[in-house]
Amino acid sequence: MKLIDSHAHMDNDAFDCDREEVFQRIEEKMDFIVNIGYDLESSKKSVEYANKYDFVYATVGFHPDEISGYSQESLEILEDLAQDPKVVAIGEIGLDYHWMTHPKEVQQDIFRKQLNFARKIGKPVVIHSREAMEDTINILNEFPDIKGIFHCYPGSVESAKGLVDRFYLGIGGVLTFKNAKKLIEVVKEIPLEKLVLETDCPYMTPAPFRGKRNEPLYVEYVARKIAEIKNIDFETVAEITNKNTRIVYGISEEIK
Template sequence: MNYLVDSHVHIDSKEFNMDRGKVLERIKEKMDFVVNIGCDIKSSRIGVEYSKKYPFIYATVGIHPENIGNYSYDTEKELERLAKNPKVVAIGEIGLDYHWMIDPKEEQIEVFIEQMKIAERLGKPVVIHTRDAMEDTLDVLSKFPNIKGILHCYPGSVDIALKMQKNYYFGIGGVLTFKTAKKLIEVVKGIDISRLVLETDCPYLTPEPYRGRRNEPIYVEYVAQKIAEIKEMSYEDVIKITNENARKAYNI
């Protein structure tokens, strides 16, 4: 059995328009499953369609903090409607991005909280995007002690991870393979393998040896290899354990 899982993909992205069929074939051949992550209403809808069509695709629905400009009551109703599809496994990616700061902090926090409430109402986990905004992110999450999920592309410290690990898994991607990944390597060392999930965030953040090219789900294998090396475990154990982690995180 192949245990490879990519817990965070954007297969709907235009970077796959030329050869999406081939990318899907490679997933089918080499992987257990992937989770297509919604960033806005359009990608959320497409993700749900993929999840209906392909047995190896699950989906999340949500509005990324860079796309909250038109967030309204209608957006919320549509997200709830989409989230009721059986293979929608989480609300996300939601959160805060103070790096790009497309919308002011206050608005980002408000929409983040509204979407956390959707997850609460529907009893779903969340996929969190946080960039240069850890303190405010933790503040919002602390208001929802019963919600679980994944802190995607985990940018925090070991200390924060140890505090959050009761409810959250930590998404680790291609950045781990970069030469500049010293800090992230220490973070991966400090978090137990039972709390890590693998992701590519494709088409972005392509791991070595393909850095600079378009990313795709099967490259998650390079992240697994790097984790095996850091944790002095076998590659097989890493993909098997992180597969179980992703299933638990998403209730699959």
């Protein structure tokens, strides 16, 4: 069965030398990918790819490390972009206290504004949260009607259990790393019906390619690892996670 990458950054410079070839491989070997916006430029690019290729969907939004470009004007442009039927979510948005490129209060304010934006246009969200689990959950609790994906899930099993009634957990290459103990526990404990596959390419390359550039096709190694941890077959992982990704992004089986 062909897989889905729920979180890719094909607009990244790392693909400048061979982007068309990578897209060709995706077309041949995958169901589809979702290209994730992280600022105005990448959001525009994501929509451009989605309009060019039937196997690409897009999200638009400002990543917490990239909010220097955020303004009322840029939000209005995002609102226009978000009208495109191939824009399936708002993201990636959230909090990043690791890099802390902006003060916590500023990040929280823009996170809330983008959650309001998602609510207004009625689309799910893709959450980025790094070293900010508690504040992320508290803010999400202010928006009980908002659903989506908790990308590159960084938290505990306990936090995961509190999130999965509204959020799918994005599982990527980290799962294949030697120090993935916490995430392995999460994958063991949380039902497959609540997980989606992602690469976050060109970052987070899974073993055995760790250290090289990541690309959507490598999502297969994440699926294989989930199958191994849960002691189920690869086809089941593919089938259920594909279904989950379609549900959360509202992409029906009939349309690609």
